[in-house]
Amino acid sequence: MLSEWLIDIPEDFEKWIMIPCPQAPRNLVIAHKGVTQALTKTGLVIDEFPSHLPGGSQKDSKTLTILDCFFDPVKHVFYILDMICWADNDYTTM
Secondary structure (H helix, E strand, O other), X not given: XXXXXXXXXXXXXXXXXXXXOOOOOEEEEEEEOOEEEEXXXXXXXXXXXXXXXXXXXXXXXXXEEEEEEEEEOOXXXXXXXXXXXXXXXXXXOO
């Protein structure tokens, strides 16, 4: 899912479905093998930390979770835009 700027108001505006999109860096968050990584759009690892996501801690290191997120650097919060994989369950074909 990609965000787009609304430049002109369409004639059938009432039929549109929209959600606000923060102006923040987009990241791929991958939790696997006991660690969680935040990656840029180009694949550069910008942060690595333990998390409560499936696969992101030593207690749950055997599963994989992948989330498409926005990161708010002021609040230090990831906002999930799309769930790609959760605890080894692939959501790309649903």
